[in-house]
Amino acid sequence: SFLFDLEEKFEEDMFTFHVCDVALKHAPEFRRVYLPYVTNQTYQEQTFQRLLNGNAGFQQVLERLESDPVCQRLSLKSFLILPFQRITRLKLLLQNILKRTRPGSEEEVQATQAYDALEKLIKDCNENVQRMKSTEELIYLSQKIEFECKIFPLISQSRRLVKCGELTALDFNTLSPKWKVTTRPIYLHLFNDCLLLSRPKEGGRFVVFDHAAFSDVRGEKCEMKLHGTNKNVFRLFLLQNYQGKRVEFLFRTETHSEKLRWISALAPPRGELDLLECPDAPQVQCIKTYKARENDELALEKADIIMVMQYSNDGWMEGVKLSDRERGWFPSEHVELISSKQARQKNLKEEQRVKNAKQQVFCKK
Incomplete structure (x- = not known):
């Protein structure tokens, strides 16, 4: 095992003890074990919660086990997430070792290879979890959505939900001398490839009245001086909606952070930061x-x-x-x-x- 090999290396020579070569040797085994475990962690949590809520016997046994001194007052849930925390911490350890190796040395090569293997594993774990979560969200959402405009298939393996929420749309009556403002709720579902605009209905349902490709969507701060409750406002532009038309909306959010988060989410994809x-x-x-x-x-x-x-x-x-x-x-x-x-x-x-x-x-x- 990984721990056994570490202990053996340490006992051989504690002064030249290296972690990176052992981690690199065990990287394929880490992938075989951790990838499916972390990928299915969402289902573990759902099953755990279902048993906790609906099975009194399970709850009693769990309380007895968690009270055992060997658990050190830790819950079962904390043990379920421990494996992913362990490989994350191992990656950080390898990263810190790499920072302290001599450039161009064999130790640097080993540390780099071991760190890269753990980094790719964690990235793949996160992507698998996100993919499964996105598929579940799309299946659930497809049962709650109806289209009054042009319909398109919602479920796609490459589609993932970026952000969603109800916003307040502001409509100005320019014919009125005082620019009377009326409001209406609009729900946005922003995906990595498209944006849906809906009217919320009872029972958590939505009626989609407009949609556009993500590449045709822009969000920007609003510089209009609005008084009263009309702060935290931003503009949403559909450069080309499903009808090929340019459409503009003015939205108000409850908080300043929500406004900034929507503008950031609506921004074009960014390259890696230098x-x-x-x-x-x-x-x-x-x-x-x-x-x-x-x-x-x-x-x-x-x-x-x-x-x-x-x-x-x-x-x-x-x-x-x-x-x-x-x-x-x-x-x-x-x-x-x-x-x-x-x-x-x-x-x-x-x-x-x-x-x-x-x-x-x-x-x-």
């Missing part, structure tokens, strides 16, 4: 784990370093994790500002060091 092009961007470090609740949010683990791209006035930030370039929103209460310029520069150099090592090792192949 960290060295943002030397003065603020950085924060995670001090409290955060589990993403919506598709545009960023899951955080303690000690994660995030480059902040923008922030709202109600306590949310959008940022990019330096370790994997993943981008998303998170609450500011889970992080603390890195005030030292030297520390920020060091973080950027270390991440660039990892990137350069990967390029050198895999370009030689």
